[in-house]
Amino acid sequence: MEPDSFPKTPEEQGNLGPPVISCHSAIFSITNNQLMLLLAERSEGPFRFQWELPGTNPAPTEELSASAIRAATPPLAPLAIDDLQQLGVYSEPTRDPRHRSIAIVYWGVSHHSNIDTASSGLQLIPISEWQAGDFRFAFDHLQIAIDALEALRQSLNSTSLATRLCASAFTISELQRVYEVIFGIEIAAGNFHRKVQSTPGFITAALDQGQKPKGRGRPAQRFNSPALVQVASPFQFQPEPRHHQTDPG
Missing domain, CATH: 3.90.79.10 (Nucleoside Triphosphate Pyrophosphohydrolase)
Incomplete structure (x- = not known):
């Protein structure tokens, strides 16, 4: 039929x-x-x-x-x-x-x-x-x-669900990239990092920080996300064309 x-x-x-x-x-x-x-x-x-x-x-x-x-x-x-x-x-x-x-x-x-x-x-x-x-x-x-x-x-x-698309230990920049891929935007890194780190339970420092790189430079800190949490003041991301700087809100 x-x-x-x-x-x-x-x-x-x-x-x-x-x-x-x-x-x-x-x-x-x-x-x-x-x-x-x-x-x-x-x-x-x-x-x-x-x-x-x-x-x-x-x-x-x-x-x-x-x-x-x-x-x-x-x-x-x-x-x-x-x-x-x-x-x-x-x-x-x-x-x-x-x-x-x-x-x-x-x-x-x-x-x-x-x-x-x-x-x-x-x-x-x-x-x-x-x-x-x-x-x-x-x-x-x-x-x-x-x-x-x-x-x-x-x-x-509104939540920390993006962490479930990261590896078990991740950097904030890797987490930011998840948002950029899903919304198709570029995000201002400084504001994003501050908001994620100021939201209780969103991320916690990983016990295993991996091997230190040879030479100069401090490795990026790695994090875990044991449980999903609500974001008290939600992000305001909207899907837009790439190459557009967006503030986390």
């Missing part, structure tokens, strides 16, 4: 049977200074050769969030996300031409070392690619991806 032939009357829709519930995950990571989204290319059915967020049907005794993670495992390592959040429920009647479909979507972030796509059917796709006009999403997954990206940016402004 093609999308334009979807049943339009209540009687026609009733013949499709009960709604099918699925759980999906929108997992973001950063690789080679690019923001990536974990996607799968459909190999059959409607929207063949188009891209979709990983998803599955929940088991009867399974938490919905666990189903969403299972859909992305592998390539996502177990326990790689400690702050999975529900994005929303997508239930527009014509979203799937085969049957009434209800999608429950979660989103999260993970450091790229926790994602190994070599032996899976999923790929990390740069957002610059899926935002291009010729990239094709299946179903309503383009809108879901846009919503997930907006949720990610809002969370980065």
